[in-house]
Amino acid sequence: MPERKRLTLKDLAAEINVHYSTVSRVMNPATRHLVAEDVAARVLALADERGFRPNRIAAGLRTQRSGLVGVVLPDIANPVFPPILAGIEAVLCQQGYVPIVVNAGTDKARQRYVIDQLLGRQVEGLVLATAERDDPVLEYCVAQRIPVVMVNRGEDTGRASCVVSDSLLAMRLTVDHLVGLGHRQIGHIAGPSTLSTGFLRREGFVRAVRRHRLRAGQWQVIEAASYSREAGREACERLLAEFPGMTAIAAGNDLIAMGCYDCLRARGLRCPDDISVIGHNDMPFVDALSPPLTTVRIAVHQMGEEAAKLLLSKLSQPDAKAVTVELTPELIVRGSTAAPPAA
Template identity: 55%
Template sequence: MKELEIGCTNKAVNERYTVQDVAKRAGVHASTVSRALNPATRHRLSEEVAARVIAAAAELGYVPNGLAASLRTRRSETIGVVLPDITNPVFPPILQGLEAVLAEERYVAMVANAGSDNDRQRLVIERLLARQVDGLVLATVTRHDAIVDQCLKAGVPLVVVNRSEADHRVSSVVSDDLRGMRLAVDHLYGLGHRRIGHLGGPQNLSTGKGRLEGFLSAARDHGLDPASSDLELASGFSREAGREAAFRLLEHAPDLTGVVVANDLLALGLYDVLAARGLSCPGHLSVVGHNDMPFVDMVSPPLTTVRIRHREMGEQAAQLLLRLVRGEAQGGVDVVLKPDLVVRASTAAPR
């Protein structure tokens, strides 16, 4: 029985083969085997030699040891992607965009659902770095995030997506939140609304803070001066948090005719409160969401919302990260994507 080698398995249960065995079977040097079995270098060989090596490897059931290769080359062709909530419909399109670009370069995404707990996020990133990922894409960052410090100290190429950090130390791909909120306020104002409130998100996140600032700026440009009672901030970007904040908002400001919401999930929470109170949308209250996440066109009423380019966001993040990995770019690049307003049935002129 041949000497065991991790990752090089035969179809037989107790027998394993090495790259030298494949080279002997194919009648080539061991380095030729490595080139033939790597799609990125296979073109350097003749078709006949490459085919002979691949056939020999298949006969022996040889599988290259990717971990060993990454230790030699310092490249794993793997990117770590850390999400805060994989159940949030915003993230699958971002991930699709990321993976589409990575696949073109023969990279694979290693996706982790880290939640919002800092200790859990730190552990996840430590484990990803231990697996020799070539770079990280984080969708978890807060405005002042110690996790970014951890990544910078590790020297790993890093891009943050959908959110940004306040100090602009790392590259980011985000949507233009100020423009998005201006589109929403302009839309309601154009319909005739003059009592417009805001259901916002957590202020430790760039999306929560930026959208609140965008709402206030747009409202004031229209001569509106929202009272503090017209603003309510949710504890998180979830339907449950939206429901709790919407209840408080309607208690404090029952005469609002329109609400600009910082996130579609929060808007669904507002829908729940309206239904519980026997109020109609848009009859009693017009609602504008933010994100245009999947299926908000199928709720009742279909949600008017600010559309973020989620897939493009993922594509741009992957392209930027690969440039960082190859040393073709420096960190600190901010890519800001232009949002659009999608008008549906949740908004109308006030009564």
């Protein structure tokens, strides 16, 4: 089984007695018009017959454009990211780019290491899903002058574009729904305040609750150690202890809401009969939980698409200033929220 060498421009050119630069012009649609039609046709026919694929790495070296974009995720196994990734990939591919996806965890030093790898591979830009509110890694990217956009989580300083879901609105929808059902004792389990989502949802919760003129003893906020089911469960325990009159919980995300389910079940409390729970994200299959989770749906796929578009436009206009794209979330009412128990 002879290891068949890959074809090159020269190979093709030799077969039909043209210079390889002519073949190059033909293979690139943008320069094809520079060569005579009949020659172009012959080249194309041969390329097709031989299954010739120009070496994009070589082209990239020459043109200084790799066509590669790095996507840095904290954890691909988190169900929010796959649809975001699909959105990113869809628009990138359309423009001839391809994403290199890396799981970089939450450790900033490791993230930076991973980004260095990516830069060594000449990625033209980066999509960061790992941003914290004040992120040294973003700082680093900016210093390197590598085009960056943040997705899902934003950053405070406006140093780079980002696309996020509107957290303030989301929490307004959440609290309106709960208050509308009659709740007057509402708890919020916030995500980590180092993350924009954790911070802003908390902020949104507080504003919404004040808007409804709830007073000090009528609402309470507690922070979960992370966006995870386990941390949600643990935070729910604390919240229950600190705020015994509570009839509804606005969870920082669906994972935290699942932790609330776990906690309530363990304590023999029924949802929504004793306590209503509302999540955030509408991740896959939360409609199949028991009870089906009321939550706020964020436009994950679109979020990925927008992030990719933002990056693409940053690549073509490096000096345009940073923008924030805020997507509108939607309340999805299911079975985990109901009127509070009659007092």
